[in-house]
Amino acid sequence: MNACLLDAPAAVETNPLDLAEAPVPEPRRGEVLVRVSACGVCRTDLHVVEGELPPRKSPVIPGHQVVGRIEKLGEAAGRHRVGARVGIPWLHQTDQTCEYCRAGMENLCDHPSFTGYTVDGGYAEYAVAPEDFVYSLPEPLSDEQAAPLLCAGIIGFRCLRLSGVKSGSRLAFYGFGAAAHVAIQVARAWGVEVYAATRGKKHQQLAAELGAVWVGEAADDPPVKLDAAIVFAPAGELVPPALKALKKGGVLILGGIHMSPIPSFDYDLLYGERSIRSVANNTRRDGEDFLREAARIPVRTQVQPYPLREANRALNDLKSDRVNGAAVLDCRK
Ligand SMILES: [Zn+2]
Ligand SMILES: [Zn+2]
Numbered sequence: 001m002n003a004c005l006l007d008a009p010a011a012v013e014t015n016p017l018d019l020a021e022a023p024v025p026e027p028r029r030g031e032v033l034v035r036v037s038a039c040g041v042c043r044t045d046l047h048v049v050e051g052e053l054p055p056r057k058s059p060v061i062p063g064h065q066v067v068g069r070i071e072k073l074g075e076a077a078g079r080h081r082v083g084a085r086v087g088i089p090w091l092h093q094t095d096q097t098c099e100y101c102r103a104g105m106e107n108l109c110d111h112p113s114f115t116g117y118t119v120d121g122g123y124a125e126y127a128v129a130p131e132d133f134v135y136s137l138p139e140p141l142s143d144e145q146a147a148p149l150l151c152a153g154i155i156g157f158r159c160l161r162l163s164g165v166k167s168g169s170r171l172a173f174y175g176f177g178a179a180a181h182v183a184i185q186v187a188r189a190w191g192v193e194v195y196a197a198t199r200g201k202k203h204q205q206l207a208a209e210l211g212a213v214w215v216g217e218a219a220d221d222p223p224v225k226l227d228a229a230i231v232f233a234p235a236g237e238l239v240p241p242a243l244k245a246l247k248k249g250g251v252l253i254l255g256g257i258h259m260s261p262i263p264s265f266d267y268d269l270l271y272g273e274r275s276i277r278s279v280a281n282n283t284r285r286d287g288e289d290f291l292r293e294a295a296r297i298p299v300r301t302q303v304q305p306y307p308l309r310e311a312n313r314a315l316n317d318l319k320s321d322r323v324n325g326a327a328v329l330d331c332r333k
Contacts, residue, residue: 003124004311005059009051012319015312016049017123022061025120025128027074032131034086039122040065040147041306041314041327042178043234044090047258048117049315056118062311063329064090064115065150066122066129067143079131087137087150088129091281092119107158107281123311125331135287138295148178148301148326149294150287156183156232157290158282159255160190163228167191170226174218174242175233176203177318178326179255182299183230184210186290189297195222197241198233202324206302221245230255236262239276240269248272255279303328 003022010016027033045062047053066088070080080086094101094109101109115121115129137146156179165171169192173180176198184194188211195214196207204215214222218238225247231238232255239262242252254276270276293299302325306314314327 001125002308003061004308006049006062007059009049009055012046012049012312012315017062017311017315019309022124024126027072027077027128029075030077030130030132031074031128032070032077032080032086032134033072033074034066034068034088034127034129034134035071036066036068036122036125036127036331038067038143038147039063039329039331040150040152040178041311041318041329042151043318044151044257045116046315046319052258053117057120060117061120061122061124062116063122063124064088064117065147065152066115066127067137067147067150068127068331071126073131077131080134080136085137085143086134087146088115088122088127088134089150089154089287090114090116091133091284093130093133105283107283107286112281122331123308123329133284135291138291141301144303144305144328144330145301147328148182148303149291149299152178152326153182153294153299154282154287154290155179155255155279157186157293158286159183159230159253159279160186161286162277162279163230163251163253165190165192165228169193169228170195170224172197172222172226172229172242172245173207174198174229174231174238175235176207177232177323179232181206181210181302181325182294184212185297185299186293195226197222200321203321206324226250228253232256234259236260239263240265243269243274243276246274248274250274252276253279301326305330
């Protein structure tokens with residue numbers, strides 16, 4: 001099969017992914033083999049490719065928003081049928097035995113594996129995954145449109161959940177990329193008023209089109225105090241302005257897996273029972289609940305497609321803010 005291989009992390013400007021021939025993986029016990037049609041490009045892929053996340057496998061095939069149809073079942077696998085459309089997410093597998101898994105917090109598992117990082121992912125024509133960790137995907141979204149739901153969508157949903165917003169809440173997004181452009185649709189369906197602080201006219205315009213009541217530059221002050229804010233951009237310098245935008249008791253959620261250092265700030269910004277919380281991965285329950293909600297609303301994704309062989313270009317575009325909505329690889333080309 002064709003696959004994009006990363007031998008060693010490097011700046012994406014050096015085009016570190018090599019399109020190469022690789023063996024089609026064989027599904028092991030409890031796994032399914034998926035013929036990949038589309039794979040979303042996530043900011044986490046950038047962190048894997050550029051080494052902000054320490055390398056865990058070499059070579060590795062990145063990609064953890066994998067959409068395709070099951071082509072083959074491994075031994076004892078029977079939860080999905082051959083031909084079913086499924087999605088393979090970031091959380092590839094957990095041990096299901098550690099204290100976190102037993103407490104219903106498998107997103108914090110002590111011994112997890114991650115798709116496209118510790119095991120091969122979906123920048124390829126085929127991928128394998130444990131059948132218990134793949135999602136059935138709701139119609140009628142196309143494969144390309146469904147791909148960004150699998151990480152951007154689910155993580156954004158978990159951010160919304162942890163933020164505690166409900167109908168009538170005021171919520172700001174800092175950064176308006178793939179996750180925010182989905183989360184705003186969910187937030188609005190819940191009756192939440194959304195404020196978007198983001199650099200780049202295109203991102204601001206998309207936020208306005210999707211119903212933000214206010215758009216501004218990345219560190220601008222929203223015009224009212226907020227119940228919650230979510231920082232999606234990997235920029236620690238946004239934490240103080242986001243805290244400043246909160247009213248007393250407000251919640252600040254940090255949605256990324258990696259963030260540049262957070263500058264020091266006065267205790268006054270946090271005092272008043274404001275809180276800061278990171279989001280790490282998601283549970284399968286988050287994923288299932290989100291996909292049901294996405295089908296109900298229904299969520300529409302804005303997708304910028306690239307052929308598989310141009311994965312380096314997609315990552316470069318993501319890094320330099322040239323993607324509006326979500327970048328998705330067409331793995332059939
Ligand atoms: Zn565990
Ligand atoms: Zn991701």
